[in-house]
Amino acid sequence: MVHPIIRLVVQRIALGLLLLLAVSILIFGGTQLLPGDVAQAILGQSATQQALANLREQMGLNDPALVRYWNWLWGILHGDLGTALTNGHDIATDLGKRFANTLFLAFWAAAISVPLAIILGLVAARYAGRWPDKLISGITLATISLPEFVVGYIAMYLLAVKFRLLPSVSMIFDGMTLGAKLHAIMLPVLVLVLVVLAHMMRMTRAAILNVMQSAYVETAELKGISPGRVIWRHALPNAIAPVVNVVMLNLAYLVVGVVVVEVVFVYPGMGQYLVDHVAKRDLPVVQACGMVFAAVYIGLNILADVISILANPRLRHPK
Amino acid sequence: MPDPILSIRNLKIEATVYPPDAPPHDVVIVDGVSLDLQKGKVLGLIGESGAGKSTIGLSAMSYGRGGVRLTGGEVMLNGREIRLANAKALRSLRGREVTYVAQSAAAAFNPALTLMDQVVEATLRHGLATRSEAEARAVKLFRKLGLPDPDNIGKRYPHQVSGGQLQRVMTAMALCPEPSLVVFDEPTTALDVTTQIDVLAAIKEAIHDTGVAALYITHDLAVVAQVSDDIMVLRNGKTVETGVVRQIIDDPHEDYTRALVSVRSIDHEEKAKAEPVLRVDGVTARYSGTSFDVLSDINVDLAPGQTLAVVGESGSGKSTLARVITGLLPPRAGSIHFNGRDLTPDLKSRTKTDLRELQMIYQMADVAMNPRQTVGTIIGRPLEFYFGLRGEAKRKRVQELLDQIEMGKGYIDRYPAELSGGQKQRVCIARALAAKPRLIICDEVTSALDPLVADGILRLLLELQAQENVAYLFITHDLATVKAIADSIAVMFKGKVVRYGSKSEVLAPPFDDYTDLLLSSVPEMRLGWLEEAIAGRRMASAGN
Numbered sequence: 001m002v003h004p005i006i007r008l009v010v011q012r013i014a015l016g017l018l019l020l021l022a023v024s025i026l027i028f029g030g031t032q033l034l035p036g037d038v039a040q041a042i043l044g045q046s047a048t049q050q051a052l053a054n055l056r057e058q059m060g061l062n063d064p065a066l067v068r069y070w071n072w073l074w075g076i077l078h079g080d081l082g083t084a085l086t087n088g089h090d091i092a093t094d095l096g097k098r099f100a101n102t103l104f105l106a107f108w109a110a111a112i113s114v115p116l117a118i119i120l121g122l123v124a125a126r127y128a129g130r131w132p133d134k135l136i137s138g139i140t141l142a143t144i145s146l147p148e149f150v151v152g153y154i155a156m157y158l159l160a161v162k163f164r165l166l167p168s169v170s171m172i173f174d175g176m177t178l179g180a181k182l183h184a185i186m187l188p189v190l191v192l193v194l195v196v197l198a199h200m201m202r203m204t205r206a207a208i209l210n211v212m213q214s215a216y217v218e219t220a221e222l223k224g225i226s227p228g229r230v231i232w233r234h235a236l237p238n239a240i241a242p243v244v245n246v247v248m249l250n251l252a253y254l255v256v257g258v259v260v261v262e263v264v265f266v267y268p269g270m271g272q273y274l275v276d277h278v279a280k281r282d283l284p285v286v287q288a289c290g291m292v293f294a295a296v297y298i299g300l301n302i303l304a305d306v307i308s309i310l311a312n313p314r315l316r317h318p319k
Numbered sequence: 320m321p322d323p324i325l326s327i328r329n330l331k332i333e334a335t336v337y338p339p340d341a342p343p344h345d346v347v348i349v350d351g352v353s354l355d356l357q358k359g360k361v362l363g364l365i366g367e368s369g370a371g372k373s374t375i376g377l378s379a380m381s382y383g384r385g386g387v388r389l390t391g392g393e394v395m396l397n398g399r400e401i402r403l404a405n406a407k408a409l410r411s412l413r414g415r416e417v418t419y420v421a422q423s424a425a426a427a428f429n430p431a432l433t434l435m436d437q438v439v440e441a442t443l444r445h446g447l448a449t450r451s452e453a454e455a456r457a458v459k460l461f462r463k464l465g466l467p468d469p470d471n472i473g474k475r476y477p478h479q480v481s482g483g484q485l486q487r488v489m490t491a492m493a494l495c496p497e498p499s500l501v502v503f504d505e506p507t508t509a510l511d512v513t514t515q516i517d518v519l520a521a522i523k524e525a526i527h528d529t530g531v532a533a534l535y536i537t538h539d540l541a542v543v544a545q546v547s548d549d550i551m552v553l554r555n556g557k558t559v560e561t562g563v564v565r566q567i568i569d570d571p572h573e574d575y576t577r578a579l580v581s582v583r584s585i586d587h588e589e590k591a592k593a594e595p596v597l598r599v600d601g602v603t604a605r606y607s608g609t610s611f612d613v614l615s616d617i618n619v620d621l622a623p624g625q626t627l628a629v630v631g632e633s634g635s636g637k638s639t640l641a642r643v644i645t646g647l648l649p650p651r652a653g654s655i656h657f658n659g660r661d662l663t664p665d666l667k668s669r670t671k672t673d674l675r676e677l678q679m680i681y682q683m684a685d686v687a688m689n690p691r692q693t694v695g696t697i698i699g700r701p702l703e704f705y706f707g708l709r710g711e712a713k714r715k716r717v718q719e720l721l722d723q724i725e726m727g728k729g730y731i732d733r734y735p736a737e738l739s740g741g742q743k744q745r746v747c748i749a750r751a752l753a754a755k756p757r758l759i760i761c762d763e764v765t766s767a768l769d770p771l772v773a774d775g776i777l778r779l780l781l782e783l784q785a786q787e788n789v790a791y792l793f794i795t796h797d798l799a800t801v802k803a804i805a806d807s808i809a810v811m812f813k814g815k816v817v818r819y820g821s822k823s824e825v826l827a828p829p830f831d832d833y834t835d836l837l838l839s840s841v842p843e844m845r846l847g848w849l850e851e852a853i854a855g856r857r858m859a860s861a862g863n
Contacts, residue, residue, distance in 0.1 A: 215423065218384075218421075218427075219429075221413070222414065222419045223444070224411060225440065229444075234429050238431050317479060319478070
């Protein structure tokens, strides 16, 4: 007998891969629907018919869509994301550097916001309805209610312009020390933390308060256990599943959804890269970015599912 | 006489209620209750739901559920006043001097922690023993309470042991810190009758051996008579009477106590066999995605105007049988004949007449009604659907039905939330009756009700049966109910009918093993029953 957990986890991963395949079809199909084609995009409006025909022949654009899709997918599976139209660079190399930068920013934002959100959520649940709860909820809700570019510009005005504590532009490049890099990204990290904090903190608070209604929490209270320990030992382990799901959604946002923040701080991440190439109609780059974003999103959600499964004692220890 | 462990004087408990159509206000839940409990004694608190027995039990820990507040009187535990004690003082006595055993152990254990972690938690947090000492204590208690594999059961998680075992582990958890008082809050109510007797015996022995004082809360007088020294009868938050067990059972002073003692006095003559209205023929069924039969080869029949009681423990397949008959679960084999015709296995292809003539009443009247519809709409729906009644004609018929269930005028425009538990179940009966059925399947319809209310419902069902000549398939785990209303009985065990026949045949010896076990497990309201029943079992198992 295979342990049911392994079966469930394998199922989730298989489902994720299937989903990714479906996304690749959507991305490829979507770009096919756009008017004009790559040859037109490269040569511009004034190109002659002959030049277009030659380029199409050369790039294999006359093949049926299915063949082109297959070639594209086959390339991706071998790490070949194609060549950018605008500068002729290998997409995988460029995108790799940008993706590493995005992950660097997302990692530090997550490393600060996830523990902070959970701790604030626990504190808010512990003092539910009293002033610490109201204070935490009020501040986090205020920061999530403002669009991130507003938060970004306010932070930039105060910390970079007014008090000159931090740089307003977050350029990082190879050869910078870790300390210098961290100093450079402090402002965008701060903005991202403020943006994702409320969601995770509210979910932690709600999940804990929901568990606090259960009979076993009353049992713990009637054992004379202190409120802090009741939350930490009895409520939190049973609130993991909903919290993890929201945490992963926010991590996905930190990777996939930071376009605006990257643009505000001119950070050389994937968001910037994507925006630049959308403007230039560089379809292979857009497709490649789409696939990477989808993979990150699906991967994190599978991870959330797996952690939820592992957190369930009924699945971990079957009868 | 030494000082009592627990002494309550003139206790007053209040709660704030938030009715939908009135401003919030305080209501008195418990008023003027006083009691004394000596070391090693057990006081039974008995009463119907709403009598305040659990609330009084928790007041011994100075704890109020939800918005419940202890507003007056005095609660003395081990000579100290605790009603007004602060949170820190209360934390130091809860789980150390007084512990609690909850009704549903399945809900009262944290699903994410092992049993041992939870059993020794209070002992460790109060610094009463080291971890290894506490675990040794726990194992000793597991052994005393008759748990299987006492050395290793603590490593398991709550979902890995049965309900009866969990209840015993909870008792071990309460006894582990060696408290001076344990509050048992309906510890066996959620268990099957054959499991209840073992748990009851284990609890009684553990109380006796450890010399702890106990408050034992239950609605079942026969149960409390087995474990208590004294009994306090409560009603609507007030003491009706207090006395030693023998006096309460043999010589109750108050009318209310007499009613409790004599409940289930319905005398029902079984009717002669007749041509059946329902015949279940060789039915075998399983749920999709499982690999075992929940029902195997069920053959029973039921005559018009009679009652077939289907009795068995949880998981025996009684409710599944109801699902098969109603068409919710098509059987794998066998057929159902109803009213002279074959019923199609699945619900969708049944005719309107089939649907009309076969009605159902459920255990939870609460959730079987739309809370946003009035009683008139609820009962009027089948009248409209089956008979096309509208307007004044419908309203007139609804009122007739309300008269039949003895609810009379003034209820037709009320909402379910404004009714008591018994009244809700009556409305469900009226709704079933409105369709003029030949057969009503009653699935544990009295299990959620207090004994006196349940008694009223059973009487009503019998009266309606005489008037309307409707047959009942009565699913229950309660043998007293069976005796009160059945004409024939089917005893189910693990998906099979192990005994079937007229009431007099089924309830007369010689019994098969399972029926014997079931019958001997029903608590009787006399002293010494528990010891006799347990001794009888040991002898039976020694003979095997």
